[in-house]
Each structure stands twice: as C-alpha cells, then as structure tokens.
Amino acid sequence: MSSQFQPKDPEYKARVGASFDEQTVMRLIGASLGRVEPGLVEIELPYRADLTQQDDFLHAGISSTIMDSACGYAAFSLMPAEARVLTIEFKINLLAPAAGELFRAVGKVRKPGRSVFVAESELHAIGSGEDKLVATMVGTLMALYPQ
Amino acid sequence: MSSQFQPKDPEYKARVGASFDEQTVMRLIGASLGRVEPGLVEIELPYRADLTQQDDFLHAGISSTIMDSACGYAAFSLMPAEARVLTIEFKINLLAPAAGELFRAVGKVRKPGRSVFVAESELHAIGSGEDKLVATMVGTLMALYPQ
Amino acid sequence: MSSQFQPKDPEYKARVGASFDEQTVMRLIGASLGRVEPGLVEIELPYRADLTQQDDFLHAGISSTIMDSACGYAAFSLMPAEARVLTIEFKINLLAPAAGELFRAVGKVRKPGRSVFVAESELHAIGSGEDKLVATMVGTLMALYPQ
Amino acid sequence: MSSQFQPKDPEYKARVGASFDEQTVMRLIGASLGRVEPGLVEIELPYRADLTQQDDFLHAGISSTIMDSACGYAAFSLMPAEARVLTIEFKINLLAPAAGELFRAVGKVRKPGRSVFVAESELHAIGSGEDKLVATMVGTLMALYPQ
Numbered sequence: 001m002s003s004q005f006q007p008k009d010p011e012y013k014a015r016v017g018a019s020f021d022e023q024t025v026m027r028l029i030g031a032s033l034g035r036v037e038p039g040l041v042e043i044e045l046p047y048r049a050d051l052t053q054q055d056d057f058l059h060a061g062i063s064s065t066i067m068d069s070a071c072g073y074a075a076f077s078l079m080p081a082e083a084r085v086l087t088i089e090f091k092i093n094l095l096a097p098a099a100g101e102l103f104r105a106v107g108k109v110r111k112p113g114r115s116v117f118v119a120e121s122e123l124h125a126i127g128s129g130e131d132k133l134v135a136t137m138v139g140t141l142m143a144l145y146p147q
Numbered sequence: 148m149s150s151q152f153q154p155k156d157p158e159y160k161a162r163v164g165a166s167f168d169e170q171t172v173m174r175l176i177g178a179s180l181g182r183v184e185p186g187l188v189e190i191e192l193p194y195r196a197d198l199t200q201q202d203d204f205l206h207a208g209i210s211s212t213i214m215d216s217a218c219g220y221a222a223f224s225l226m227p228a229e230a231r232v233l234t235i236e237f238k239i240n241l242l243a244p245a246a247g248e249l250f251r252a253v254g255k256v257r258k259p260g261r262s263v264f265v266a267e268s269e270l271h272a273i274g275s276g277e278d279k280l281v282a283t284m285v286g287t288l289m290a291l292y293p294q
Numbered sequence: 295m296s297s298q299f300q301p302k303d304p305e306y307k308a309r310v311g312a313s314f315d316e317q318t319v320m321r322l323i324g325a326s327l328g329r330v331e332p333g334l335v336e337i338e339l340p341y342r343a344d345l346t347q348q349d350d351f352l353h354a355g356i357s358s359t360i361m362d363s364a365c366g367y368a369a370f371s372l373m374p375a376e377a378r379v380l381t382i383e384f385k386i387n388l389l390a391p392a393a394g395e396l397f398r399a400v401g402k403v404r405k406p407g408r409s410v411f412v413a414e415s416e417l418h419a420i421g422s423g424e425d426k427l428v429a430t431m432v433g434t435l436m437a438l439y440p441q
Numbered sequence: 442m443s444s445q446f447q448p449k450d451p452e453y454k455a456r457v458g459a460s461f462d463e464q465t466v467m468r469l470i471g472a473s474l475g476r477v478e479p480g481l482v483e484i485e486l487p488y489r490a491d492l493t494q495q496d497d498f499l500h501a502g503i504s505s506t507i508m509d510s511a512c513g514y515a516a517f518s519l520m521p522a523e524a525r526v527l528t529i530e531f532k533i534n535l536l537a538p539a540a541g542e543l544f545r546a547v548g549k550v551r552k553p554g555r556s557v558f559v560a561e562s563e564l565h566a567i568g569s570g571e572d573k574l575v576a577t578m579v580g581t582l583m584a585l586y587p588q
Contacts, residue, residue: 061212
C-alpha cells in the first residue's frame with residue numbers, strides 16, 4: 001500500500017462505499033466511486049448536458065459536489081469505525097472551464113486529526129486524449145463521535 | 148427600488164432570467180429563480196430526497212450550486228449588457244445541517260468592479276415555521292468582455 | 295447591551311483584554327483593543343510606514359493580523375472561562391487598497407458552537423473624513439477545553 | 442532550470458528582489474527573500490518573541506504576511522516587466538501550531554494567466570532538527586497593466 005496513512009478501521013473501503021451509496025445525489029448526477037485508499041478517494045462523473053451552467057460547462061456546484069465528497073471520504077477513510085464525517089467549510093478555485101467527457105475528483109487528506117481533518121481535492125477534466133486540471137479545493141472536515 | 152446599486156443594463160432582469168434558464172442543472176435539481184434586483188438575486192430549491200448526502204441533508208455541493216449561481220447572477224445583474232460572468236473562486240461555511248422543506252439562496256454583491264466582483268450568499272432552510280441560516284458563501288466573480 | 299449573544303463568562307472583557315495583551319505582535323505593529331462586547335471585538339491600528347507592501351498600502355498580512363484577532367476574540371468572548379481559542383482557517387477578500395490613517399477591524403461571531411465558531415470581520419480604512427470598507431474575512435475558530 | 446514555467450521577463454529575479462525590498466513590513470518582522478525561480482518564491486523568517494499570539498506561537502497574521510508575499514512574488518516572477526501584482530483574496534489553513542526557530546514560506550504558481558493567477562504556499566516550521574508543515578495557503582492574484 002503506497003499511502004502514507006494507516007487506516008484506523010480495516011474495513012474502511014466498505015465503510016466509504018456504503019456511505020457513498022447513501023448519497024442519493026450521486027445517483028442523480030451519475031457519479032461513481034473510484035479508487036479508495038487510506039486518505040485518498042476518487043469520484044468520477046461522466047459529462048452530461050443536464051449538469052451545466054449557461055456556457056455548457058459543468059456547473060461549479062456540481063464540481064463541488066464530487067470534490068467535497070472526495071475530500072470527505074478521504075478523511076472518512078482514516079476515521080475510526082464509530083465516527084461520522086461532516087464538512088465544515090471548503091474553498092474551490094476554478095482554474096479553467098470544466099469541459100470534458102469525464103471528470104475525476106481526487107481527494108487527499110493533507111492533515112489528519114482526532115476531530116479536525118484538512119483535505120484537498122483536484123478536479124481533472126478528461127477528454128480528447130487530454131487530462132486537464134480544472135479546479136482545486138481545500139476543505140475542513142470534522143469527525144463526530146457518538147456521545 | 149431599495150438597492151444601493153444602479154444597473155448598467157436596464158434589461159438586467161431579463162438577461163439574468165435568460166441565463167438562468169440556460170443552466171440545465173437548475174432544472175435537474177428543481178431550482179427556480181426568485182427575486183432579482185440590482186446586485187441581489189435569490190434562488191429557491193424545494194427539498195428532494197435525491198439531492199442528499201448520507202444523513203439525508205442537502206449535499207453541500209447542491210447548496211453550493213444555488214449559492215454560487217445566486218452570487219454569480221447578483222454580480223451579473225450589475226454588469227453591462229455585453230459582459231459574461233465567470234466564477235473564479237468561492238468559499239462556503241456550513242453552519243448547520245441543511246434540513247428543511249425549502250432552501251433559499253440569497254446572493255448579494257459586496258463589491259462591484261469593472262472586471263472583479265465580490266459577492267456573498269446566505270442559504271436559508273425553511274420548514275416547520277422556521278427560517279434558519281445554514282450556510283454562508285463568499286465568492287469572486289469576473290466580468291468577461293468581448294475582445 | 296445590544297448584542298444578540300449572552301456571554302458564558304461574565305468576566306469576558308477582562309479575559310479578552312488579558313489575552314490581547316499577551317499577543318506581542320500587537321505591540322510591535324501598534325494595534326490596540328477597541329470595543330469588546332459579547333461576540334463582537336474591534337481592534338484598531340494607526341497607519342505606519344513600516345507596515346506596508348510595495349505600493350505603500352497596509353500589507354494584507356498585517357490586515358489579516360488584526361482581522362484574525364478580531365474574529366478570534368469575538369469568538370473567545372462567548373467561550374466559557376476555561377476555554378482557549380484557536381484559529382483553524384480563514385479567508386480574506388481584499389476589496390480596495392488598504393490606504394488610510396487608521397484601520398479598524400470589526401470582528402463578529404456569525405455562528406457560535408461548543409467547539410466550532412464561525413466569525414467574520416470587516417476592515418475599515420479611516421482617513422480624510424472617510425470610512426471605507428477595504429477587506430472582509432471569514433474564519434473558523436475552535437474552543438479548546440482542558441482535558 | 443527545473444521550473445515548469447518560462448519567465449516573460451528575463452530580469453524577473455531582480456524585479457522580485459526590488460519589490461520585496463519595498464515591502465517595509467518585511468524589515469519590521471525580520472523576513473528575507475530566499476529562493477526565487479520562475480513561479481516559485483521562498484521567504485524566510487526567524488522566530489522572534491515579538492511576533493506571537495497569546496500562546497507564544499507565530500501569529501497567523503504574520504504567517505499570512507510571508508505566505509501571501511511568497512504567493513504574490515511567485516506570480517509576479519512570471520509576469521511581464523510592465524505588470525504590477527495585487528492579491529485579491531487568499532485562504533489559509535493552520536494545520537499545527539507555528540512553533541520553531543525558522544519559518545519558511547514556499548510559494549508556487551498553480552495556474553498562471555494573463556490577468557488572474559492562482560498560487561499556493563506552504564509554511565514550514567524548522568527547529569530541533571525537524572521541518573514541519575504548519576500551514577497552507579491558496580490565493581488569487583491579479584496582474585495589473587499600465588493603461
């Protein structure tokens with residue numbers, strides 16, 4: 001395993017997958033879970049004409065949807081089995097128009113903690129033989145524990 | 148008109164409405180344009196079970212979708228007729244779970260410019276007779292002019 | 295008292311003042327504590343030629359210094375006596391050049407919590423009979439409790 | 442030269458150095474310019490007891506001061522000779538207490554443009570044989586051209 005992080009829950013992949021399946025919005029937009037490693041999660045989204053803003057690019061909110069979940073599940077993959085994950089804030093920079101056939105959000109934990117995690121994600125637009133970085137996100141996530 | 152801003156294009160409402168109609172993602176999620184004034188735009192979104200994250204709250208990316216467009220159109224409402232609008236970055240703080248029957252994003256221009264606008268939006272969750280602030284956003288928008 | 299917040303510690307003013315006095319950087323730059331109310335703190339900084347960037351405006355980092363402390367102490371004013379305060383992240387938007395004779399950072403709590411607070415601050419540049427908003431900040435603060 | 446970027450102005454190092462020397466705040470806090478490459482700038486700051494917040498760590502605003510300038514000069518290093526640089530916004534995440542003997546801000550351009558640049562910086566705290574990442578920043582910079 002190439003990751004620098006050790007998962008606290010050996011069942012982290014199943015736990016991430018089960019939670020992802022409960023995110024109904026992912027089915028609505030057609031997103032699917034990709035690679036899941038300790039502290040790293042990918043989400044893929046094929047382009048669809050009903051996900052766009054006024055210039056036919058992926059809407060920044062849809063980019064945010066998969067990038068936020070990629071950050072959140074990257075953090076969640078490192079949390080103990082009893083924890084829940086909550087995004088408390090994120091910032092996105094839109095570097096280029098989100099044009100492509102497939103979008104891949106790659107989320108990585110930058111700093112794990114007991115309760116506060118900082119994660120980053122990149123959004124890649126893939127198409128016409130190109131893989132282009134179109135957005136970056138940094139977010140802060142909380143682990144919530146049963147009282 | 149109560150706004151502190153003077154629109155440069157008297158047809159700003161029609162221009163905002165026409166652009167909003169081209170955002171196909173708004174139809175997908177069921178969002179509609181509300182109040183449009185110079186420098187202020189509201190977008191409303193009824194709760195739907197297919198827009199949620201794993202705890203049945205509105206996904207932060209969907210909150211971002213209507214909040215970003217509220218910021219963007221608030222800025223766009225002040226731009227001259229020939230300009231296009233582009234979000235270059237935004238930050239969202241999630242203050243409380245996005246639970247309610249109706250969500251209203253209220254976007255307001257904080258600082259207009261020729262090319263750079265700063266706008267803010269609030270997300271209100273309305274339900275059970277309550278109107279609760281659940282998220283805040285600040286974003287930077289660019290006006291793009293024909294060369 | 296006009297504030298919407300009730301302080302948990304009746305000695306909040308003294309506690310804020312004592313902590314501010316321990317911020318050695320405030321003496322270095324010449325900043326002083328202004329108004330302190332529950333959830334609201336002001337910090338003032340007279341212009342000095344040794345606080346600037348290359349165009350003789352207040353450096354954005356110095357603006358951040360007083361705006362971050364204004365946010366932090368606004369949050370701290372609402373915390374119980376045993377808590378410490380820690381900034382976990384902030385974002386600043388620079389709306390106009392920070393030119394003036396006096397700068398006033400006004401920090402306000404937007405959302406209090408037991409452990410997570412969201413606060414905002416505005417930076418006003420005062421001079422030549424004008425009071426101009428030159429920057430806005432939103433930050434996330436944590437309350438840390440003795441174990 | 443290992444950089445992925447080509448400078449537009451062959452005199453970029455001298456231009457960055459001259460501008461840095463005009464940032465009076467750098468002398469006040471004791472910061473100095475380190476490595477300058479196309480799209481990459483480092484700024485170093487030895488710890489001083491008069492730069493701290495209430496717990497004797499470097500104040501987040503002082504961290505921001507050198508990180509913002511590192512981002513700004515990384516962008517400036519890629520701009521044509523006639524351009525000026527302006528920060529329009531940044532976000533900082535504080536990952537760990539800023540404790541150490543020396544702080545190094547490493548700024549890198551993530552996305553250059555004609556007028557809009559996105560840059561990132563990391564803050565490393567060095568001491569006791571350790572080099573620790575204590576903060577990350579992402580910022581948006583503008584190139585301003587003579588009219």
